[in-house]
Amino acid sequence: MATGLVAAGTLSQEDADRILADLDVTLQRSGWLKVVHAEAAASTSGTAVARAVGTERPEWRQAIEEPPAPVLRQVVSLAGRTFEVGELTADLVSLEVWSTFVVLTLAHSGVDPRRMREHFALRTDWRGWDDAGTQYRGGGGGGSGSHGLLVERRTFEPGPPAEARVLTLAAESPGGRATVVIPLG
Known part of the structure; x- marks a missing residue:
């Protein structure tokens, strides 16, 4: 910076x-x-x-x-939007904007329950940036699933500054690259 x-x-x-x-x-x-x-x-x-x-x-x-305790600032609904990169196809659910990180929630439907572990083994690298110049590093992720639906959460740090209006998240896998642009305010 x-x-x-x-x-x-x-x-x-x-x-x-x-x-x-x-x-x-x-x-x-x-x-x-x-x-x-x-x-x-x-x-x-x-x-x-x-x-x-x-x-x-x-x-x-x-x-x-003594890092500050995270404070939830907003939740952005992403219902109706999809995301596709390589073998990964997902419905976007929401973006939680916290003071110290952001969380992207995605849902994958039609996943064979016997292949859920394989789904998490897919090599997908995430990164992000905003219009204020902040670079976001992909943190942890996790998910759970049943009945062919897998819900996944991806965390990115740090939290966006107050002046950021647009967050862009990008995913790269051996099968391709995709980005999603999310308005913040």
Whole structure:
């Protein structure tokens, strides 16, 4: 994000370097980041390559150690919309928008109950982004089924910022790629 702000001209490179260095130190001290050192010879026209040394930010450490409790902000109905990628065909059910994550619920009908396990073994990679520039990483997922209906929940982090108006989720499998655009507000 800092690189994007520098490219947009809203943040100086020096400030971005300081923020990223502070984040590194905070993450290292909290145990969320392990640094591995490697040596290599490099030349940058005789100029020494250096990285700004950061300081721990107490507010960042607190957010890591005591994350805020999720708050449900809205539920977007997706009834009537379908999603198809490779062997995956699903009816979209809803999108839960929480303060710290979002949850996409999908339903697969006509699944042979003896093949439910195979259905979960399909290799599908999920990712997302919004119009405010937030990148979402696919978190956990799970589902349950009976009588040929499989209901699946996919979680993405983080929660969208207040200014985000549109969320796009994409799924890739060996059989193809598909996206779904969901209005947030």
